[in-house]
Amino acid sequence: MSALTKTRPPATRKSRRTREAASAIPMSTFMWALAALYAFPLIWFLLSAFKPGSELFTYPLTILPEDPTTAGFEQAWDRFDFALYFSNTLAVAVTTTVLTVFASAMTGYALAKYQQYRWVKVFFVCLLATTMLPTEVILSPTFVVIRDLGMYNTMAGLVVPSILTATGVFMFRQFFVSIPDDLIEAARIDGAREVGIFFRIMLPMSRPIIMTLAIFSFQWRWNDYIWPLIVVGEQRKFTLQIALRSIVGAENIDWPLLLAASVLSILPLVLIYLVFQKYVMNEDLNAGLKD
Structure with missing residues (x-):
């Protein structure tokens, strides 16, 4: 009887950690999705700065610049x-x-x-x-x-x-x-x-x-x-x-x-x-x- 009593606490702690991990997965997924939602327009904004003017409004829109250029930065610094x-x-x-x-x-x-x-x-x-x-x-x-x-x-x-x-x-x-x-x-x-x-x-x-x-x-x-x-x-x-x-x-x-x-x-x-x-x-x- 005493031996059974000694083996219960590890099992209880393991099950508790399992439940905590299982409950943390939905919250972590939600936080990552929220971070991606906020990061998406910022990333689009940063990558658009390297696009030429003719590429900004082409359809369909693309996130990555097809012809990257730094002309905008040069104009910003000089002109x-x-x-x-x-x-x-x-x-x-x-x-x-x-x-x-x-x-x-x-x-x-x-x-x-x-x-x-x-x-x-x-x-x-x-x-x-x-x-x-x-x-x-x-x-x-x-x-x-x-x-x-x-x-x-x-x-x-x-x-x-x-x-x-x-x-x-x-x-x-x-x-x-x-x-x-x-x-x-x-x-x-x-x-x-x-x-x-x-x-x-x-x-x-x-x-x-x-x-x-x-x-x-x-x-x-x-x-x-x-x-x-x-x-x-x-x-x-x-x-x-x-x-x-x-x-x-x-x-x-x-x-x-x-x-x-x-x-x-x-x-x-x-x-x-x-x-x-x-x-x-x-x-x-x-x-x-x-x-």
């Missing part, structure tokens, strides 16, 4: 002046990202560690309330302010309104709230000042939030279209997204040029994701803390 628009967008995106991370970190730290003041909580609620407003609602008053400050058609007009975001402040605030106040009190006892505590202790500990917000902020500014369209009027100051829109003519569209320039415009985002994803996914959020 389209891609380097100028790329540098404009890169300058705006990098500057805004750095300022956004810095301002959001300071604001989030103040809102998390100075809650003894009632107005701080009220300010945080008002800041979160701005997320309920659509971007289109604040475009007009923001433009009036930028125009009156003399920032129209300048890089500052593109950067300044995008520095402080409620999302970034909320991310840093929630992270700093999870850090015990005892750590800050210990630093104060050791003689550290408030500025030193923030820059030497709190900011290094928030590296995962910094990397995450930096990726999101760079993506937001790189793909921004509405605000640069309103603020920038001179063609040489166009960002990449506005310049891509200028390729579309009233009567005809240079599809090889548009597709090639669009592919080039997404390469920085892909590169940033590939380089920085490990810093976001592998960071220890509890670094420097003890249970």
